[in-house]
Amino acid sequence: MKRMLLSGVAAIVLPGAAFANCPTISVADMQGVAPGAYPQQYELAEFQSAAGCEMSFSENPDIARLNGMIKGNPDLPALADRLPSEPLVMVPYAGVGKYGGTLDVLSNATEAGTSDFLSVRHVNLVRYSDDLQTIVPNVAKSWEWNDDFTQLTFHLRAGHKWSDGSPFTSADVAFWHDNLMQDKNIFESAKDYVLVGGEAMTVETPDDTTVIFNLPAPKPGLLAHFATSYAQGFQPKHFLGQFHPAINADADSYAQSLGFENGYDAIKAYYGNSDWTDTPSPMLSKPDLVDGLPKAAVPTLESHFYVTDTTEGRHLVANPYFHQVDTAGNQLPYISEQDEVYINDNEVRILKLVNGEVDYKSQSLQLASAPILLEKQESGDYQIHLRPEITLGAFGFNVTHEDEAKRAVFGDVKFREAMSIAINRDELNEVGFFAQGKPQQYVGFSPLPETVDNKWLAYKTEYDPAAANALLDGLGLKDTDGDGARELPNGDKLVLNLNFSTQGIAGQTVELVGQYWADVGIASVVKEVTPDEYRSAQSANKLDVSMWRKSQPLAIVLGNNELWVPPYENYFGNRTAMLWAEWVESDGSAGVEPPQWAKDMIDDINALQSAAQGSDEFNALMNDMVAAMTENLLFIGTVNAPAPIYQSNRLKNFSAFKTHSYEYYRTYPYRATQWWLDE
Secondary structure, three states, rough: EEEEEOEEEEEEEEEOOOOOOOOOOOOOOOHHHHHHHHOEEEHHHHHHHHHHHOOEEEOOOOHHHHHOOOOOOOOOOOOEEEEEOHHHHHHEOOOOOOOEEEEEEOOOOOEEEHHHHHHHHOOOOEEOHHHHHOEEEOOOOEEOOOOOEEEEEEOOOOOOOOOOOOOHHHHHHHHHHHHHHOOOOOOOOOOOHHHEEEEEEEEEEEEEOEEEEEEEOOOOOOOHHHOOOOOOOOOOOOHHHHHHHOOOOOHHHHHHOOOOOOOHHHHHHHHHOOOOOOOHHHHHHHOOOOOOOOOOOOOOOOEEEEEEEEOOOEEEEEEEOOOOOEEOOOOOOHHHOEEEOOOOOHOOOOOHHHOOOOOOOOOOOOOOHHHHHHHHHHHHOEEEEEEEOOEEEEEEEEEOOHHHHHHHHHOOOOHHHHHHHHHOOHHHHHHHHOOOOOOOOOOOOOOOOOOOOHHHOOOOOOOHHHHHHHHHOOOOOOOOOOOOEEEOOOOOEEEEEEEEEEOOHHHHHHHHHHHHHHHHHOEEEEEEHHHHHHHHHHHOOOOOEEEEEEOOOHHHHHHOOHHHOOOOOOOOOOOOOOHHHHHOOOOOOOOOOHHHHHHHHHHHHHHHHHHHOOOOHHHHHHHHHHHHHOOOOEEOEEEEOOEEEEEEEEEEEEOOOOOOOOOOOOOHHHHHHEEOOOO
8 A cells, every 4th residue: 555645634545446537527626527326435446436536545644643532442544454455435515625633613512502513514325316316325335125125125335344443344233223113122112113104123134234124014115214313224243232131141240240220221321211312421421430431432433422421512533434435535524523512591502603703503493593693693703594493383272181171171272273273373473573474374294295285284273363262162161250361161271381492482472472372361371491300390291282383394304203103203392192192101001091083193104104205005195194193283383484594704614405394304415524614
């Protein structure tokens, strides 16, 4: 192997390759090179053929120092021994970037308001390209389905390695599926995306680079799940397997020698019992053990690896084994380090943004903050991109409230109809969204599929306080003491506790809706809480009204049924009917039995995921689901409006997002691994 020096960066030419510079093409200037099979990226051989070159590979000149910050990592081998035999070639947006720098970001708290930052470094088997239409390779080199969508085969990259240099193989996918996702000691109930109609899949690994998912029924949306979900379809067997009793007979004793209670305690410290990808590491959850542990965090395939984890924030360094390169052969990522600071106060976050102390932010930014952010762009040296939202703020009355009197009222669809038509959405749009939004009802899908009648978007959205008052009177909700507020039929005061988090919905929206409800005699108390406080209360069935952004595109629904099955989303989203969920999960042995329409929706979503897309059956199922969700007003929609995305001017190769959305996993389609900092 011979070494050459390119612009001060060490370059490596693989043995037997004649050195010839490849054209440094970009999306902005393809220099006549034909596009590859997928947008904005190539497999190595494909690029070399299209560009007529032999690629040499270069590394971040600071990579040895960065590797030294990763506890337990050995000294680095040569770059050629760190890259897969066929790395993924990414075409940068504007041009080849420069190495170095630290990306400064803000989140709310540990596991709160972090998804935009996580999505910067995220990888999965595949991803959506930035057209949000085309699924493209990433960790997996390729894939294929069988004819009836009951078998999905992935082909991995030979020579791909974890961030500690250990081989990444098909065994890591099987370990994730068989020993984590299906282990009741880790996940009490299996996640929907590893089930098909409630039944488990199986995984075969005929060789190190081939993974076969066998499905009990068709589920073509499984591929879209791997393209959008934060839940990665692999975990390091070589590391976590040491602590798993099914893999290592001495798992418990080994874990105990490190200070854990047993092997599962160690797995939960590193991986958690959640599929959210930033479950606190031992640095935060077991700080007293860290010095004696072989690694401070679980190895990753992501672009960056976190080396500190505290209640104040996290710091990450570039993964020296990352599998992507640019068109000049530079190993990605360009950005050497990332620093995440936790600020839960929205006003303080906005102040840091307008002062130019941050490089990128999208999550928790609401349209209400846009005026000041836009006003300070020049002085703060940043740009604001107002992008459409897929979701809209929605309110869900707790139909399984622990207070039986409230449960009876909230569970009556006439009450929910009254509360929907009591909202003046046109005024809410004008005042809360600067007339930039569109009033609409929550229908489950966003955008509404073309074969579903548009009438549902306007269902019970007309502002009609007189009709709302009449409905409330008919339910026996009277103001008997003349204070302007209605009582429950049993005579108790009806006061809604409207606890909200800015991460999920704008405070101004909650305050205005609370006022509209007060105008028809339903009193409320508005209180801002932290995301963790909100989610804990929601999980404990303590909320009167849930409120968060909600909806999904069809592509996501086909891989994940959670918006259609009680409690109608995961821990991080807008949930209601917690006791219906308990009934479903316990097969009727606990909780509260849902009404028939809710049971039918469960059957319908499972059937939809297996039906042939575009068929009469498929379209009929979508129509039935939208009708059931909308007519029952389980969630009451408000206004769909754009939201701001913040970009520092020093952040380059940044492409304006098509949406401000969690649903396509925020930054992930826009290839943050090719961002660079102009310092």
